[in-house]
Amino acid sequence: MNGADQLISSLRAGGVDTVFANPGTSEMHFVAGLDRYSDVRGILCLFEGVATGAADGYARMTGRPAATLLHLGPGLGNGWANLHNARRAHVPLINVVGDHATYHAHFDAPLQSDVVALAHTVSALVENPRSPGEIADAVQRAIDTATGRPGAIATIILPADASWGEIDALRTSPAPTRRATPVDEASLVHARRVLREPGTCVFVGGEALSAAGLSAAHRLARGGVRVLSETFPTRQAGGATHFTPERLIYLSEFAQAQLADVTTMIVVGGRVPVGFFAYPDVASELLPAGCDVISLADDTHDAVDILHDLADGFAAGPMESTSPARPSGDLTTFTLAQAVASTLPEGAIIADESNTGGIHLYGQLAHSAPHDLLTLTGGSIGFGLPVALGAAIGGGGRRVLSLESDGSMMYTPQALWSMAREGCDVTVVGLSNRSYGILNLERQRVGAVDGGSTSQRMLDLDNPALRLAEVARGMGVPARTVQSADELVTALHESYQTSGPTFIEAMLPKGLS
Amino acid sequence: MNGADQLISSLRAGGVDTVFANPGTSEMHFVAGLDRYSDVRGILCLFEGVATGAADGYARMTGRPAATLLHLGPGLGNGWANLHNARRAHVPLINVVGDHATYHAHFDAPLQSDVVALAHTVSALVENPRSPGEIADAVQRAIDTATGRPGAIATIILPADASWGEIDALRTSPAPTRRATPVDEASLVHARRVLREPGTCVFVGGEALSAAGLSAAHRLARGGVRVLSETFPTRQAGGATHFTPERLIYLSEFAQAQLADVTTMIVVGGRVPVGFFAYPDVASELLPAGCDVISLADDTHDAVDILHDLADGFAAGPMESTSPARPSGDLTTFTLAQAVASTLPEGAIIADESNTGGIHLYGQLAHSAPHDLLTLTGGSIGFGLPVALGAAIGGGGRRVLSLESDGSMMYTPQALWSMAREGCDVTVVGLSNRSYGILNLERQRVGAVDGGSTSQRMLDLDNPALRLAEVARGMGVPARTVQSADELVTALHESYQTSGPTFIEAMLPKGLS
Secondary structure (H helix, E strand, O other): EEEEHHHHHHHHHHOOEEEEEOOOOOHHHHHHHHHOHHHHHHHEOOOOOHHHHHHHHHHHHHOOOOEEEHHHHHHHHHHHHHHHHHHHOOOOEEEEEEEHHHHHHHOOOOOOOOHHHHHHHOOOOEOOOOOOOHEEEHHHHHHHHHHOOOEEEEEEEHHHHHHOOEEOOOOOOOOOOOOOOOOOOHHHHHHHHHHOOEEEEEEEEEEHOOOOHHHHHHHHHHHEEEEEOOOOOOOEOOOOOOOOOOOOOHHHHHHHHOOOOOOOEEEEEOOOOOOOOOOOEOEOOOOHHHEEEEEEEOOOHHHHHHHHHHOOOOOOOOOOOOOOOOOOEOHHHHHHHHHHHHOOOOOOEEEOHHHHHHHOOOHHOOOOEEHHHHHHOOOOOOOOOHHHHHHHHHOOOOHHHHHHEEEOOOOOOOOOHHHHHHHHOEEEEEEOEEEHHHHHHHHHHHOOOOOHHHHHOOEEEOOOOOOOOHHHHOOOOEEEEEOOOHHHHHHHHHHHHOOOOOOEEEEEEOOOO | EEHHHHHHHHHHHOOOOEEEEOOOOHHHHHHHHHEEEEEEEEEEOOOHHHHHHHHHHHHHHHHOOEEEEEHHHHHHHHHHHHHHHHHHOOOOOOEEEOOOOOHHHOOOOOOOHHHHHHHOOOOOOOEOOOOOOHHHHHHHHHHHOOOOOOOEEEEEEEEHHHHEEEEEOOOOOOOOOOOOOOOOHHHHHHHHHHHHHHOOOEEOOOHOOHHHHHHHHHHHOOOOOOEEOOOOOOOOEEEEOOOEEOOOOHHHHHHHHHOOOOOEEEEEEEOOOOOOEEEEEOOEEEOOOEEEEEEEEOOOOOHHHHHHHOOOOOOOOOOOOOOOOOOOOOOOOHHHHHHHHHHHHOOOEEEEEEEEHOHHHHHHHOOOEEEEEEEOOOOOOOOOOOHHHHHHOOOOOOOOEEEEEEHHOOOOOOOHHHHHHHOHOOOOOEEOOEEEEHHHHHHHOOOOOOOOOOHHOEEOOOOOOOOOHHHHHHHHOEEEEEOEEHHHHHHHHHHOOOOOEEEEEEEEOOOOO
């Protein structure tokens, strides 16, 4: 028995049974150890950003941490961007990063780097056990941190000799408990008092966007309270049977207009909204000056309970919804959204990285079959395909729909291979507009409007055209290309009848549309 | 005129005229600024690891830094692994990382992270100018650091408001000079005294592996001195017209056997070799106990001059070489190496990430046309295609041959698209063995030999088979698949006659071979 056994066994005891792995030499004892734990599932990823993004998606669907298995500093570096998104999603996640043997570090071998410093830049907790005997406690602290409130990233840096070092017996650790900060009663009283005033709005985010949270939000809305929701939720219940709040607009100027009449914002389960970026002559604050903010629940609270407390005395009622229209004709961002909404199977999980191509999606999904929506919480593109992979693994057999714009898809396309390997029921729609659409917009917004040919060339994705369907086929995923709304509807229908992943390349007009 | 103008102008004055870019909103003023500097070339990369690896390859061929343009913490994170390789290659490189406006940081917007701490983990110098007026000096220090001896990575973190802030006039900076540490004369005398003793070897690395350095090494070898070279050089002149030293073996046990009789090692232009990884019951040191080490030149010295000093009194002579054999029949790692060596065009640049598939390459290339060999200096796979891209941009029209194993290729395949876009004359050979060959080997070496089905599945790349040629086509690169040595010879010949990139998928036997 060795340190790797202790690590896997302690993770298992803490509820971790899934490992998204891209191992190297320093992780070979961990990999070999997997053979001795048949109830721990190892999923090979071809790139570490796939592993970290998949662990994020898994946690969003299960509420439990998966482990990643990464190879030294470069492995953690490759996984960093999707860890950033996971950090912003407040999901539980445990990284296991193999490192050189303790006595080997001072030789400064080619793969040596300051893994601990690197890990601190993206982790709430960094553990670095130096011997097999230190592993059990390190894992315990990691699980406590990861599964606390809010969920967080804990990174265990495991020297190779701690992994291969022998131990006499495995130590077990108690299961952690998840504690919530109680609501501040004075704030709750204050919130109730101003709730029906005309300038008051309730801003919901985090766990308040679950089905249970949204049922309370619906009662508030029925009672005349304005309810707004955060722009990029970790997970939001959607579809015709759920209440769909008014979503805060991404662009600062529009969000400021949207919030211009707000005099009091009651925040439940999220954070006071701020501008995604700064822009010349545009304030970073989105709320009007003098607006009162009552923070009832952040990510340390039980936002669902608190939202129900707030809605106490508001009556429930039926959801009203129209059926989504089935589109035909040209494929545009609007008909694409209609196609998605009108064909969506019940209980689907949508991993949305459609960006500018998905501008009409939220509105159309309000009429669709019930689903969960996962969005880009940290702004680092390349999250969509990996999160779809993880959501499929953790989704209990639910269909996953991955909406992926071409620019974003090219960051982590390797996730497609793992979907094929694991037989995941994922429908990927690759939105081809041959452009960094969002950047063409942002270039104008920051006032950098010269628009010369050099800069334009930095934002276009044609020449050569990316053939997304071929990329997908190269990774072992059956793929087709659709040119019209009707073809997209047909392709979506067929994919939902087919086991395993399917890739649909949807040809949208070039650029912003 | 704004801070972006100052930045581009200062970079230009410091000899930087090439930018490998993956920009986002915070970099839009820099992108727009490129329109005003027609002698600065911007090259769009679809993923930041492509940009950083390309800057590495560019520096290896030109000796000058390129700039990268990266988007906040996640952009730097995605570029981290190839920056690690570049750091180990001691190449000059300047990162420009856009950041939120200074006043926006405290809002902790979704993309906020500790970019400075992240940059320190992989940079020799981190600059963070807070206003347009601080940019000129920051760039000056960055260029001084990057182009010093050894070459190094300098990272400039540029807040958006420093980029868009107005300035009255551009400041200019003096051009840096490159200084070398002088040789320690006593060590040189000592080295000369023991040079002809039977247990002495000269270990060459770094710039000593240039054509000029190898001509001195050849004189030593002709005089009976044993000359060994580092395993993973930044750049090594090769082919029949250059001296090919005995390469230090990658595997520690074999390297220890190779060095067993060495009593004195004279190091010129590299570092004392150490084990790449630690293994149970294998020492990290490769030299025998009691071996004397004379370090004549590290990366701060002019290793070429010092090697010539050392070889003073040794006579030059003609190179002896046989012509490389042209293979036929099955495609194996051996016939692949023969095919490469026998068809190589004169002056080619080889970016080698063939790993286990390239085991016979070094031996065969000793007989080939003259070329430069670029290898994986930092052990972080995914370097090959990006370095090939950068070498093509900086190579002055020389053909680039990129030898890329399937596992490694899947880390940064997006480089193929930039090759097509820029019309780079790159021949990529994708070595398909459907396996992490090196890990199958390493798993046995670390003693993790259980070899159960779960662990085996973590090391195999079949199911589904990667179709490398389709991945390449999806990125706009013409591609074909070859099954035999003869087909490979033909495909290589044809690719060398064709402008722009070509992809050749070479089907090797599965696993180690």
